Amino acid sequence: MPSPTLQVVCGDSLQLQFVADQDAARPRLTVSVIGQIPGRSLLVTHPSVAGRLLLVRDGEPVACRMFSEGRMLGFKTAVRKVATHPDAYLHLDYPKELEQRILRSAPRVAVDLAGRIRMKDSDRSHAAHIEDVSLSGCRLTALRAAIDIGEAVVITADIKIDDSTQVLEAGGIVRNHLENADAAAHPEAQTYGIEFNAPSAEASTLLRAFLYDQLHASTRMPVAPTPARPAANVVARTRIQASA
Numbered sequence: 001m002p003s004p005t006l007q008v009v010c011g012d013s014l015q016l017q018f019v020a021d022q023d024a025a026r027p028r029l030t031v032s033v034i035g036q037i038p039g040r041s042l043l044v045t046h047p048s049v050a051g052r053l054l055l056v057r058d059g060e061p062v063a064c065r066m067f068s069e070g071r072m073l074g075f076k077t078a079v080r081k082v083a084t085h086p087d088a089y090l091h092l093d094y095p096k097e098l099e100q101r102i103l104r105s106a107p108r109v110a111v112d113l114a115g116r117i118r119m120k121d122s123d124r125s126h127a128a129h130i131e132d133v134s135l136s137g138c139r140l141t142a143l144r145a146a147i148d149i150g151e152a153v154v155i156t157a158d159i160k161i162d163d164s165t166q167v168l169e170a171g172g173i174v175r176n177h178l179e180n181a182d183a184a185a186h187p188e189a190q191t192y193g194i195e196f197n198a199p200s201a202e203a204s205t206l207l208r209a210f211l212y213d214q215l216h217a218s219t220r221m222p223v224a225p226t227p228a229r230p231a232a233n234v235v236a237r238t239r240i241q242a243s244a
Helices: 199-217
Strands: 013-016 029-037 040-044 060-068 072-082 089-093 097-103 111-118 125-133 137-143 152-161 165-180 189-196 235-241
Touching: 013 199, 029 111, 040 072, 060 199, 072 199, 111 137, 111 189, 111 199, 125 199, 152 199, 165 199
Parallel strands: none
Antiparallel strands: 013 029, 013 060, 029 040, 040 089, 060 072, 072 089, 072 097, 097 235, 111 125, 111 152, 125 137, 137 189, 152 165, 165 189
């Protein structure tokens, strides 16, 4: 039976980390898939920062991660060829092995994030503590926010992905008011259940990368309890062979 190919389509986001790069301050780089030659090359846009193309050399080793069709995929490869004409893009060696995490449902990951929440049509924001997050939403507690169910809101938070801190901004809808576990100490606080509302491609990529990191760091960050049956949120891990 032939080995499965890497199931990506043009426009999929891919995050690159240059393995030999010792600069911890350099952010993880997001590129887009522009094509593939199964078994030979994966074609991606040339990474850039602030609109400027980064210097990339043939043969540089890279670690890649992406989210595709309910799966979190990771693989190591190398830059096969840097193309500069007529447009700049990279040929990556086709991965020989993929690390795959299958999510049977979107897990909620317990976090401890300081953030801000504001009404979509307002410039005034309130301090918030984000307690758990998933691809579809989050739970947070805010002081003196007084936001009604059904209101459109914008949430911002600094999230750490590997050694890089980036700002996540996502719009959402308040779906419910939840019990405040610290109501005795902070009676003015309210806990909200937020459903994300069509986050931007950048926000979605950051969120997926953040969840990927948290799921791989299960010894440091537990998965948040959920009222659903435990079997619904089991994460299955397997390794599959890509085309030779």
